[in-house]
Amino acid sequence: MKARNLIGLVLALALMWTAEAAAQQTAEELYQAGLYQEEVQGDLQGAIAVYQSILQEHPQNRVVAAQAQLHIGLCLEKLGLIEARQAYRDVIDGFPEQRDVVAMAQERLASLAQELAELRREPTFTKIEIASKPDHGVLSPDGRRLAFVSDDGLWVVPVHGNVDATIAGEPVRIAGVEGVWDGYGNLAWSGDGRWIAVNGPDSSWQRSPGDSDVVYVVPVDGGEPRVIHMPPRWQLHQGQRLSLTPDGGTLAFSALGEDPEEGPDNEQKYFIYSTPVSEGGSRQLASTEGLLPAFSPDGERIAFVTRRRGEGHFKSDLWLVPSSGGEPVGVISTDSGRLRAPVWSPGGDFIATHYEPGLNNVSKELWVIPVNSADPQSSLIKIELPNTSWNMLAGWTPDDRLGVFLTTPEDPGAAYTVPATGGKAVRITPEHIYRPDPRGWSSAGDRIYLHGLSVGGDGDPQLSQLGIGFIPARGGEVTSMPIATDGDSIRGGVNPDISPDGREVVFMGGHWPRNRRPQAEELGIWKAAVDGSTLTQLTAEPVFDAYPRWSPDGQWIAFLRLEEELDYDGGNIHLIPSSGGEIRQLTTNADSVDVSNIAFSPDGSRIAYFSRNTIKVVPVQGGPSEVLVTTGSRFPFFSALDWSPDGTRIVYVPLGGKIWIDHLSSGERTELDTGLSDDFGYYSVAWSPDGERIAFAAGRPSETELWLIGDFLPEER
Structure with missing residues (x-):
């Protein structure tokens, strides 16, 4: 065996x-x-x-x-x-x-x-000079024209004019479509160059109550535009991106899911949809959340991005989904940062996107991604931009040039004073104070209180405590106020106002993690002793409270409250006793209060505020508001105003505009001469208690320009 x-x-x-x-x-x-x-x-x-x-x-x-x-x-x-x-x-x-x-x-x-x-060659950058200076737009598929929105209309300009290849031609307004809106280059051309899709009036303020959200698909050569009524969309620029099929027959977009389920941090979920332009009726294309869709050149696929919140940063993914719908395929992901505005190469083998490393929309880098590669990450091409870009990519031309709008660095500004009758301004803040905002004078007129950032040694703005301080009226170093904190690192210090006796300051602030933006319930109106001895929270509702102002007798504090059901550019004025207590609403939605500064009249009987293209006043004791000043155009958000000490004049500045003084009895209006060059923009005003001088802030705005980037691909692919 x-x-x-x-x-x-x-x-x-x-x-x-x-x-x-x-x-x-x-x-x-x-x-x-x-x-x-x-x-x-x-x-x-x-x-x-x-x-x-x-x-x-x-x-x-x-x-x-x-x-x-x-x-x-x-x-x-x-x-x-x-x-x-x-x-x-x-x-x-x-x-x-x-x-x-x-x-x-x-x-x-x-x-x-x-x-x-x-x-791999060094990329080349060519600036295209456009006389009308649009700060956004989208290139036609052949790269010869740029479509953009200006003055509520749709325009097309030849990229290369008759003078020089780097100087654009004459813009032409496309007839038949008015009241359109585009802020970041969200419109879209069809692949055959015959159609342009553009968003209708912006819901934030251009649409009247009850108006629907629409998209116009406009024939470039003239004719009646097609109107598409849109489902609920995200009203920020990430939710407004449009894309058309090569023949212009189908529109892709991002919209709120049919089941409005909320995601992490109470964020609503948005998905990619498409709709036939001629018939309407949208259809969700993928179960994966998505934003910023872009049809491939052959119309067979749609690229889109998702974003995920990490610890102190965002993460992002680029996906491809069949244009008929189905299971999306991941292309590339980021461990930190967001991808923005995918744009296909003409041959469909690459996708270019912006890369945003932080929590804001700042990009100084482009990613060029080979979508058909087995390992796109290893063959990724990165292009460093010489300046910041906030917009969507303008397009990819047939000769392999990327269109991008670059923004030149701005002069963040300084604080000045000037005689109230006009003259030569004198600068009062040093270089290291970033974007100072003079908020008021001491009763003796020897100090100017302001909010600002102190620039660190690396040149980046760093918040100095709450950013609240004062400076000698004749100029000098800023002294920070030793405002107490409650042991939980209160932050903010925005829109400060000093009490009439100079002992307390009121401001907008709160508690929130440094790695994200604050939520409404984390912010409120706070009052603090300027010597650092006390700190008191006055409001703590789950709404945004901002722009607090003391009454002249120090008994009341007025502020602007943005209710959740209101658009971001509207709110209502409220009053609270300066010692704390019951809050009283002073205005209603019918008063149309803009999100901007407010100001008590010198006698404390009225409060002035911005309202569309007017400045209105509302009685403190209650009653209807009335128009004080009327201008020909709407005031931008965050404009500033103040009264003369005798109450006979009012000074105001539209954000980034010029300073104006209206004489209330005669209606005479004059521009305040500061002696600064014409390229300065203004953003803050405060009248001295003796009426002799006006403090203001001014800086040179940045400029946004179209550039074409070439020579970024290997000579042999």
Whole structure:
């Protein structure tokens, strides 16, 4: 019995050895067949298929499998495909014990990296001068025209005019469509260049109550636009991006999900939809949340992005979904930062996006992503921008140039004083105070109180405590107020106002993590002693309270409250006793109070506020508001105003505009002459208690310009 068992064991081992030898021979035969196709027949794709079959069928034969993986890389390199780099990495990572083969892969990988570096040229930047200076727009598919919105109308301008290739031609307004809106380059051309999709009036303030959200699909050569009534969309620019199919027959967009489920941090979920332009009726294309859709040049796919909130930053993903709908395929993800505004290359093999590293919309880097690559991350092309870009990419031209709007650095401004009758202004703040906002004078007129940021040594604005301080009226160093905190790092200090006796300051502030924007319930109106002895929260409702102002007798504090059901540009004026207590609403929605500064009249009987294209006053004791000043255009948000001490005049400045003084009895209006050059914009005003001088802030605004970026792709793709 033992002998029979021993014979059986020997036979089994012999059979196992024979099978293994046969397998080794089969793997070797396949390898030789692959070499023959690669080196003799020159059939590189066929050789790759043979080598891949070795990896699939004979992974246990590590020697031959390593050689097969190496030759996959060699074939890809001969084909000029950048995926060869990943094939060599797979040799290094997957076969570390095969040292000779790994050494060859490392050598080829280093050589390939050097060759690619030599092929990759430095990007070139060409500025296009457009006399009308649009700060956003989208290039036509042929790259010859730019569509943009200005003065509530849709315009098209030749990118290359008659004077020079870098000077644009004459803009033409497209007839038949009025009241359109675009802030960041969200409109879209059809691939055939015959149609432009553009958003209708912005819901934030241009639409009247009850008006629906619409998109116009406009024939470029003239004719009646098609009107599409949109489902609920995100009203910020990320939710307004449009895209058209090549023939203009289908519109893609992002909208609130049919089931308005809230995501993390109470954020609503938005998805990618499409709708036939001629019929209407939207359809959700993917179950994955998405923003910023972009049709591929052939109309078969839609690129879109998602964003995810991380610890102190955003993460983002780029996806592709069939234009008919289906399961999206991930292309690339970020560990930190957001992708913005995907734009396809004309051939459909690349997608360019902005990369936003922080929590805001600032981008100084473009990503060019090979969408058909097995490993887009390893072959990603990054383009460093010379200036900041806030907008969507303008497009990708047939000659491989990217259109981007770049914003020049702004002069953040300084505080000045000037005689109330006009004259030569004198600067009163030093260089290291960033964007100072003079809020008022001391009763003696020897100090000016302000809010500002103290610039750190690296040049980045750093908040100095609450940013509240004072400066000698004749200029000098800013003294920060030692305002107490409650042990929980109160932040903000925005819109401060000093009490008439100079002992207390009231401001907007609160508690919220430094890695995100504050929520309404985290903010309120606070009062603090200027010597740092006390700190009191006056309001703590789950709404935004801002722009607090003391009454002249110090008994009341007026402030602006933005109710949740109101648009972001409207609110109502409220009053609260300066010692705290019951809040009284002074205005209603019918008073149309803008989100801007408010100001008590010197006798404390009225409060002035901005309302569309007027300045109105409302009685403190209650009653209807009345118009005090009327201008020809709407005041921008965050405009500033103040009364003369005798109450006969009012000074005001539209944000970024000029300073104006209206004489209330005569109606005379004069521009305050400051002696500064015409390129300065103004954003704050405060009248001295003796009526002799006006403090203000001014800076030079940034400019946004269209640039074309070329030579960013390798010479051989």
